[in-house]
Amino acid sequence: MSTGRVRTAFSSLTLRGRCLVAGGITLFALGALLGEQALLSLAVFALVLPALSAATVLRERFRxxxxxxxxxxxxxxxxxxxxxxxxxxxxxxxxxxxxxxxxxxxxxxxxxxxxxxxxxxxxxxxxxxxxxxxxxxxxxxxxxxxxxxxxxxxxxxxxxxxxxxxxxxxPRVRPLSPAGLDGGAGGGGAGLRRSFAVQGEDDVSTREYRHGDDLRKVHWRATARTGELMVRLEERPWRSHATLFVDTRRSAHLLGGGQVVGPPGDPAPPPDSLEWLVEAAASIGSHLAQRGATVRVVTDTGELTPTASRGGFDAGELLDRLATLGPTRTGELDLGIEALRRAGADGPVVCLLGLVGVEDAEALVRARSGPSRDVAVLVDVVSWADAGGSRGRRPLAAAARAELERQRTGAVDLLRSAGWRVATAGADESVEQVWDRVTSGPELGLRTVAS
CATH class of the missing domain: 2.60.40.10 (Immunoglobulins)
Structure with a gap:
């Protein structure tokens, strides 16, 4: 047997086989030293049996x-x-x-x-x-x-x-209730229905009526305005646009915790605040995309680009991209806010934020202009620490808790004063609960723009 085969055979021995070989060598040495034939015979048996087993197994062929x-x-x-x-x-x-x-x-x-x-x-x-x-x-x-x-x-x-x-x-897609989307019992329910339902209207160009034109194409508003019979020349569907901003910075979340005590009845609550935000992005984005909206996604590192050239994500591709969205080592929101400035001009923005301060909120407000009513959801990182997300870490000191609360409160107050719709999400709250709460006021103003 060649050296390579011997090495392969020895490496294939299990722990039991190695112990038997070691025992055989020991018995052989003792038998040779003491001149005991019985020990030598037992040693030969202990050494030959693994060799035969190795030859049998290594020669077995299979396909x-x-x-x-x-x-x-x-x-x-x-x-x-x-x-x-x-x-x-x-x-x-x-x-x-x-x-x-x-x-x-x-x-x-x-x-x-x-x-x-x-x-x-x-x-x-x-x-x-x-x-x-x-x-x-x-x-x-x-x-x-x-x-x-x-x-x-x-x-x-x-x-x-x-x-x-x-x-x-x-990520899981939580069912967002129509009541929450329409504003519940609060004001602005009709406005939200108009804003998010994406009924569609015609982008109409008109020309003068010609003999033989279909009378069903007569545009009566243009006719009344011009005094001449006008017909529709072109019809293009209009679409609504919205942008999701997801804060994935590692420094803005409490990661690596144990089993979190989440909302009652949830068998698999998000283990940390980042997973909660990704789940919220999947739920809100799918909700809007299924109603015909063009959904764009921006993170703290820039905009996510869909594979198709339609300009936005459908529900399926959105989930596929969010499946691998993980924490980043980006320390600031500057790159994401700059991308948001470019991507979010055609409609409102839903910002899903981790730990942010007043400076971050000021930057977000400066990046947004126009009549759109934007939304911000800030996770309460302290609640994840209390719910079990900080398992294996030192408990948060009272001073640290007070500082985190001060930063979050300052950001919430500034965004609200700028006209944003703002809600805070704790570890014991589901995406549905927070979304119902944040959409219970006046309309969000999701504008329609020509696609």
Whole structure:
């Protein structure tokens, strides 16, 4: 046996196999030293058995193929996906005893293991397992790992494939109630319906009536204004625009905590304030996009660009992009505010903010102009610390709490004085509750502009 094969055989030994080899060497030395034939015979047996097992396992041939079907391939955080793993024996001979395991990222919970015994040639074994999307992200399921073990458990041979299947864990989309969107019992309900429902109207160019024109195209307002019979020349749909601003700065959130005590009845509350903001962005953005609005997204590092050239995100692509949105090391909001200045000119802005101060609020106010009524939601970072988000960290001192409260209160007061609609979100509040509260006043003024 070559040196390479010897090295491979020794590296394939399990802990039990290594202990048996070590015991055999010890017995051989003692037998040679004491001249005991029984010890030498026992030593030979202890050394030959792992060698035979290694030769058997290392020479075993197998050919298999695998295929995965993930249903659904995109799941909201906190829910499960089912995976169908089909393993086919592509060899001409029946397979042996295969111990199979699927390489799965730790955020999706335990690694599934299966035992397939003597799969016939050309046959397929259907194996199923579930993964739990406990954390947003883009994951690869697989590849498949095959473990061959001899009957005595002395030698282990492991090989892995290369095929994988994608799984995307997106933020949850909370159902925003129409009552909250329409302003509830407060004033401005009709205005909000006009602002967010996106009924659409015609961008009309007119010309004089000509013989043979369809009378249904007569534009009566233009006719009354000019005194001549006028018809519609062109019709283009109008669309409403809105911009989401998401503060993802690591320094503006309390990250890395444990299990947070969230709103009552929520089985998977956001573990930190950043996850709450991303969930709010997904819910509000999907809500507006499904009503026909063009939704743009800006973070503290700049504007997110949709893959299509339509200028905004639809609900599906919005969730896909937010799936991988994580904390940044940006210290200031300057880049995001500059991008907001450019992107948010065509409609109102919904700012989802972490820990901000008066200076940040002043910069946001300066970046916005025009009649649009903007919205700001500020997370109460202290409430996440109290709800369990600071597990493993030192508790916030009284002075630190007072300073954080002072900064948040100053930012809230300044934004409100500038005409913004402002709400504070605590760890015990859901996105639906905060959105109902922030939209319960006068209309937000979502303008329609020609697309």
């Amino acid at each position: 298999l193929a695998s295929r995965r079907t993930v249903v659904p391939a995109q799941v909201p955080r906190g829910t499960d996906a089912e995976v169908l793993l089909e393993v086919t024996n592509t060899d001409r001979r029946p397979g042996g005893t295969w111990a199979l395991s699927e390489l799965v990222p730790g955020d999706l919970h335990a690694e599934p293991r299966f035992l397939v015994d003597r799969l016939p040639a050309g046959a397929t074994a259907a194996l199923r397992y579930r993964v739990h999307g406990s954390r947003r992200g883009r994951y690869a399921l697989g590849p498949l790992r095959l473990r061959l073990v001899d009957p005595f458990g002395l030698v282990l041979r492991t090989t892995a494939g290369a095929d994988t299947a994608p799984l995307v864990v997106v």
